[in-house]
Amino acid sequence: MIQKMMLRLWRSEKFAFLTFSLLGPIIKLFKLAHKFVRPYVKNGQVVADLGCSTGYNSLAMADFVGPEGKVYAVDLNKKSVRALEKKAEKGGYHNIEPHASSAADLSFIEDRSVDFVFANGLL
Numbered sequence: 001m002i003q004k005m006m007l008r009l010w011r012s013e014k015f016a017f018l019t020f021s022l023l024g025p026i027i028k029l030f031k032l033a034h035k036f037v038r039p040y041v042k043n044g045q046v047v048a049d050l051g052c053s054t055g056y057n058s059l060a061m062a063d064f065v066g067p068e069g070k071v072y073a074v075d076l077n078k079k080s081v082r083a084l085e086k087k088a089e090k091g092g093y094h095n096i097e098p099h100a101s102s103a104a105d106l107s108f109i110e111d112r113s114v115d116f117v118f119a120n121g122l123l
């Protein structure tokens with residue numbers, strides 16, 4: 001029962017949006033994910049950010065892979081994906097491909113085409 005409630009809360013758009021709006025500045029301040037990911041993501045690679053939320057890590061990885069690389073940014077939450085699309089547009093990123101989709105359905109990604117998968121905090 002409690003587990004089901006937690007699952008519903010975690011998956012709700014408002015929760016995700018609020019949490020990351022509030023915690024975003026703290027996460028950004030320490031750039032923890034970037035430090036962890038940086039050694040693995042190289043220029044020209046294709047990466048997938050599963051559960052990308054509003055794309056804080058997707059944007060960083062887009063910088064790491066450069067214009068020759070590509071970032072698939074995938075999240076269930078349509079609002080988050082829309083926010084990421086706006087950021088990518090504003091920042092002039094052409095190497096991010098956002099998808100509002102479950103990470104369980106990645107049919108838009110070609111088999112064996114991804115070099116690195118970042119999947120933090122999704123269910």
Ligand SMILES: C[S@@+](CC[C@H](N)C(=O)[O-])C[C@H]1O[C@@H](n2cnc3c(N)ncnc32)[C@H](O)[C@@H]1O
Nearest residue numbers: 016051052053075076077102103120121122123
């Ligand atoms: C805790 S946030 C993590 C955000 C980001 N990965 C990070 O490290 O800052 C989890 C995100 O995963 C998304 N999510 C949860 N389950 C998912 C699933 N099965 N497929 C795609 N996205 C999912 C939620 O909508 C939410 O935006």
